[in-house]
Amino acid sequence: MKMSILDPGIRDLLFDYLAEKHEKFRFMEEVVIGSSRADVVIVLENELIGCEIKSDADSYARLASQTKNYDKYFDRNMVVVGTSHRAGVREHVPPHWGIFCAAQGGGIELVREAGINKKVKLKNQLSLLWRAELGDIQRLNSMPKYYDKSRRFVIPKILEKAEPETLRRQICAELIERDYTV
Template identity: 50%
Template sequence: MERMDALLYDCDIREPLFDYLEERFGKARMFEEKIIGKSRADVLMVTEGRITGLEIKSDADTYERLKRQIRDYDKYCDENYVVIGRSHAKHVEEHIPAYWGVLVVSVNGREIVIEEMRPALQNPKMKRELQLAILWRAELQNIIEQNHLPHYRQKSKRFVREKLLEKLEWNRLKLEVCEELFERDYTLLEEEEG
């Protein structure tokens, strides 16, 4: 299998991508297939104080939904990458904003190789209130308790998010949001509905 032109599918890309990200960024937590806005994010990666969106476009994918996906990723993430098979390398930059990064996945011999074609820059369109909306009610309550704020138990999640944004300095709040996501316990899944 000494081919550089092998077609890669989403299932071929994910595991090598996670290995690459963990090697490059160290402590990271990956969330797959997370609904953000009207899109399903392939991967949200949480690192200390940062949420990175990764949209996978394998060699078998088209750009058909990418415009909407970009709008949604931009609302929730601090930075974004499109992760592409080599067949997209020539034209991908025509389809993404200048601040999106590009990771190219290819086959070299028996190895899958990932190279950064373009680094991701700070996303200028991220909405703080939407980033907070990723948290479950219990996670919002944890932040309230850590900061000795009133509990607002009878209030909506939206009200609680607005109070956190009003009362806490963003850089501190952002670190706490990322810490809550690192610690997320999916055995408490029903909390997400609360």
């Protein structure tokens, strides 16, 4: 009898895989992105990677709308599936999405490398930051502080002032260093 792998098992395998591949990274779970929720966001020093998990018990019912939301927020995207979805998942995700397969008993196999997502918007990535983190980015870019202004006001100001590649690295740095104790 073939054993199914469920979401918690896939997450454990994914986190072990990331620890082997990257020296410095952070992951965030269940992040709201538009009308969807990203299962895992992987934060590297210069990019954000969205990760949708489809366990052997999951269906593709919401995947079309989820991929659209992921593409608005992340530099690369990938889906990590249980073995029952290995053969069919490529029909349900865009060609630039990476595909990984998690196997019961351990290990994650790269099925397709993730390509660069050309639909990502820095505005959406900035919206993942807390107001204090936006303040750090304002300071790094020699901007006025706008202490009494909202995130909605500050984000366009940052986009006007900061160079895109510098801003991408700053967003990643803020998310890697995020302090959840405050």
